[in-house]
Structure formats: C-alpha cells, structure tokens
Amino acid sequence: MTAAATLLILGADGDLTKRLLLPGLGTLLAAHEVDLEVIGSGLTERTDREWRELVATVFESVPEPRRTRLLESARYIRGDATDADVLAGLLAACGDTPIVFFALPPAVTARVCLVLDGLDVPDGLRLALEKPFGTDRASAKQLNALLTRIVPERRIYRIDHFLGRATVLNLLGTRFANRMIEPVWHRGAIERIEIVYDETLGLEGRAGYYDGTGALVDMIQSHLLAVLALVAMDPIDRVDEVVLRDAIAGVLRDTAVWGEDPVAASRRARYVAGEVDGRSLPAYADEPGVDPDLGTETLAQVVVAIDTDRWRGVPFLLRSGKALGRARKLVRAVFRPAEPIEGLEGTPRSDWIELDLSSGEVQVGLTMNGGGDPFALEQTTLVARQVPGALLPYGEVLKGILSDDPTLSIRGDVAEECWRIVEPVAAAWRAGRVPLEEYPAGSDGPDGWREATPG
Numbered sequence: 411m412t413a414a415a416t417l418l419i420l421g422a423d424g425d426l427t428k429r430l431l432l433p434g435l436g437t438l439l440a441a442h443e444v445d446l447e448v449i450g451s452g453l454t455e456r457t458d459r460e461w462r463e464l465v466a467t468v469f470e471s472v473p474e475p476r477r478t479r480l481l482e483s484a485r486y487i488r489g490d491a492t493d494a495d496v497l498a499g500l501l502a503a504c505g506d507t508p509i510v511f512f513a514l515p516p517a518v519t520a521r522v523c524l525v526l527d528g529l530d531v532p533d534g535l536r537l538a539l540e541k542p543f544g545t546d547r548a549s550a551k552q553l554n555a556l557l558t559r560i561v562p563e564r565r566i567y568r569i570d571h572f573l574g575r576a577t578v579l580n581l582l583g584t585r586f587a588n589r590m591i592e593p594v595w596h597r598g599a600i601e602r603i604e605i606v607y608d609e610t611l612g613l614e615g616r617a618g619y620y621d622g623t624g625a626l627v628d629m630i631q632s633h634l635l636a637v638l639a640l641v642a643m644d645p646i647d648r649v650d651e652v653v654l655r656d657a658i659a660g661v662l663r664d665t666a667v668w669g670e671d672p673v674a675a676s677r678r679a680r681y682v683a684g685e686v687d688g689r690s691l692p693a694y695a696d697e698p699g700v701d702p703d704l705g706t707e708t709l710a711q712v713v714v715a716i717d718t719d720r721w722r723g724v725p726f727l728l729r730s731g732k733a734l735g736r737a738r739k740l741v742r743a744v745f746r747p748a749e750p751i752e753g754l755e756g757t758p759r760s761d762w763i764e765l766d767l768s769s770g771e772v773q774v775g776l777t778m779n780g781g782g783d784p785f786a787l788e789q790t791t792l793v794a795r796q797v798p799g800a801l802l803p804y805g806e807v808l809k810g811i812l813s814d815d816p817t818l819s820i821r822g823d824v825a826e827e828c829w830r831i832v833e834p835v836a837a838a839w840r841a842g843r844v845p846l847e848e849y850p851a852g853s854d855g856p857d858g859w860r861e862a863t864p865g
C-alpha cells in the first residue's frame with residue numbers, strides 16, 4: 411500500500427463522510443499499517459479540533475503511535491471547492507500524492523471537476539467519485555471525458571461500495587472455485603435469478619439526496635448491476651484490474667431490460683405511513699424535505715435479460731426498496747426442477763442457492779431421500795457461513811485506492827453501460843407509463859408483483 415498519501419475529502423461535512431467513509435477508513439487504518447493525512451473540506455465552518463474529534467471517534471482502534479500521528483496531521487479547511495482559487499489551495503495543502511474523494515452530489519462533483527481541469531494537478535493525483543456517477547448516460551459520458559483529461563483512467567476510482575463487500579466478492583469464490591457450481595451456472599440448469607436488496611431503513615433524513623434520486627438510481631443502476639455482473643459474467647482465471655473489469659463490462663454490454671419492454675418489466679412504488687420494527691414511519695411523501703410531486707419511488711423492481719449463450723431466456727430480477735418489513739438482501743439462483751423419478755414419491759422441487767449479502771451466509775436447497783420414508787423426496791437446506799472480516803466495505807474500497815489498484819472500482823465504460831440499461835425504465839416512469847404504487851411501511855411491498863413479473 412502506498413504510504414504517506416493525503417486523503418482530501420470534499421463534502422467532509424456531509425452524511426456520507428460521517429456514516430460510511432470515515433468508519434470504513436477507521437477499519438482500514440486499524441488493520442493495515444498506513445500513514446495517511448486526512449484533510450476534510452466542506453462549506454460548513456469547523457475547526458481543526460472539531461474535525462479531529464470526529465476523526466478520533468473512528469480511529470479508536472488504530473494502534474499507537476500511528477493513531478496520534480494520524481490525528482495530529484488531520485486538518486479541516488473550510489471552502490467552496492467549485493472556486494478555482496480555493497481548489498488550488500486545497501491541492502497545494504496536500505503534497506505530492508493527493509487522493510481527492512468527492513463525497514458530493516453529482517452536480518457539484520461535475521462542477522469541481524471542470525475547475526480541476528483548468529488547474530495544474532500533481533502527477534500522483536487520484537480521484538475517487540461517489541455514486542451516482544452523472545445523472546444519465548450522456549452526463550456520465552461527458553464526465554468520463556472530462557476526468558480522463560485530468561488523470562488517466564486507472565487513477566479514477568468510481569466508488570461502488572458493494573464491490574468492497576466480502577459478501578458480494580464471495581460470488582467469485584463460490585462460483586469459480588467449486589467444480590460443483592460453475593458447470594451448472596447457465597440457462598440449461600438455472601431457471602431464474604433474483605438479486606434483492608430490501609431494507610427496513612426509511613429515508614433517515616436523506617431527502618436532500620434521495621428525493622431527486624429514488625430506488626432505481628440509488629440501488630439498481632449502481633449496486634445491483636454490479637452484483638449482477640459478478641453473478642453472470644463469464645468465468646475468469648484471475649482477479650485483477652484488467653480481467654475482472656473486462657468481464658464485468660462484457661456481461662453488462664449484453665444486458666438489457668427484459669423483452670425490451672420497460673413497462674412490462676418494471677414496477678415502482680413508495681411507502682405510506684406504517685410501522686417497521688415497532689417504529690412508526692410517516693409516509694414517504696410526508697418526510698421532511700420531500701417534494702411529493704416529484705413522485706420518487708422508494709421501491710423499484712426491474713427484470714433484465716442477458717443476451718448470451720449462457721443466459722439467453724433466464725430472467726434476472728433486480729429489486730430494492732426502503733421501509734420494508736423484512737430486510738432481504740440476497741442473490742438467489744433457482745434451478746430447473748429435475749424430472750420425477752419413478753419409484754420415488756414426490757416431484758423434485760427446484761434446488762436453489764442463495765447468498766445472503768448481509769451475513770455472508772450461503773444456503774443451498776437440496777432434494778434428498780427422506781429419512782422417515784426412504785422412497786420419498788424431501789427438500790433440505792445446507793448452510794455455510796463466511797467468517798466476517800476486519801474491513802467495512804468502504805475500508806476495502808479505500809484499500810484499493812491507497813494501493814493504487816482500481817480492481818474494485820467501476821470503470822468508465824461500465825458506468826455508462828449501467829445508465830444505458832436503466833434509462834428505458836426511467837423514461838417509461840417519467841412518462842407515467844408505469845403506475846407509482848403504494849405499500850405501507852413495514853409490509854413486504856405491494857401485492858402481486860411476483861405474479862405480474864415477466865420471464
């Protein structure tokens with residue numbers, strides 16, 4: 411890992427920095443011997459001492475004397491990074507190997523990048539950008555062109571913290587390191603695949619970001635398509651920045667909305683008042699900061715098809731929502747049922763394999779002969795557990811950045827493909843061609859979606 415870099419966080423006064431970025435960084439610095447200067451910058455007035463106090467809360471487990479060194483070097487510089495002089499001053503404060511982390515809304519990120527393009531930047535500059543990357547395919551393309559004028563592609567880190575999750579990366583080992591899985595990982599054996607990320611959390615005070623974004627862009631356009639790529643890409647024999655990212659790009663290029671019919675293939679809804687885990691939630695439309703007329707969805711579902719020999723005809727259902735009664739975060743592959751066997755009672759049910767993206771548990775539904783009646787079929791479940799690691803997902807992603815290794819970051823062409831895939835759905839929704847349904851907070855979402863799902 412490159413030592414002695416400076417991490418400049420733009421948007422250091424924001425929710426993302428506090429909730430995800432700094433805690434992830436804390437796990438990285440506790441587990442790896444890295445010396446890092448952490449400079450925060452934002453529009454809010456804050457002293458170095460206040461910034462150090464915030465940083466200290468996440469550096470608690472960093473061994474001494476590194477912890478003291480990290481805290482002493484931490485600084486906060488108030489300023490508007492869209493101003494060229496301010497941005498130049500921030501870069502000058504960073505030394506030779508700055509990593510600029512844009513923890514900012516996409517529109518502000520784009521403005522800062524425009525300003526950066528007009529400045530002399532240090533050779534070792536690395537840029538880390540939060541999702542969403544742009545606001546549509548055209549703006550993502552423009553942003554890519556702008557960024558690659560500033561630094562080469564391999565020093566641009568488009569962050570998707572799902573690629574830093576051990577539970578997601580486990581798709582690689584589970585698929586490719588088991589002779590009993592990869593040979594059946596195709597349409598001949600698999601009937602359908604579901605990638606679900608249902609959360610019990612509601613808006614959590616994030617209207618400023620979420621209300622203009624919605625579940626389709628917040629989760630499906632980014633995280634769930636990244637997961638889909640690992641589920642469906644062709645086998646690889648090496649995990650590195652070229653091989654892995656080529657495989658991800660390859661499968662996404664062949665992915666499109668099911669039947670090229672975004673109306674039939676998508677559903678959207680938003681929650682009304684209800685109770686989640688004993689906690690009352692107001693209707694989304696009544697949450698502070700929400701503009702009900704925007705019609706933002708808090709639950710989105712899209713079925714996509716992958717036009718390759720491996721997957722043609724297999725529906726991939728992507729779904730994610732907030733304020734649901736059950737947190738279901740999983741990848742589930744359902745196999746085609748085997749033919750009935752004369753002399754064995756019962757029709758074989760579909761076997762399935764499920765990866766829990768929260769706990770890392772892998773479950774396999776398997777049909778066997780029953781113990782009670784050895785001539786009757788029964789389905790049973792095998793459970794395997796992943797040992798939790800030391801790093802939070804943001805810690806894993808930051809480790810890549812500090813090591814100069816973009817393997818786990820989203821490549822520019824992939825960011826554009828992800829927009830291409832969801833854009834027909836977004837357009838159909840904007841045109842009002844798919845109704846915005848409702849579900850009570852704490853429920854499983856609107857009824858009837860499964861039955862109405864194509865594929």
Ligand SMILES: O=P(O)(O)OC[C@H]1O[C@@H](O)[C@H](O)[C@@H](O)[C@@H]1O
Nearest residue numbers: 541571609611620628629633803
């Ligand atoms: O479960 P995690 O790791 O917090 O990831 C889910 C979150 O991912 C973020 O990127 C989304 O903006 C949030 O809306 C979502 O809740």
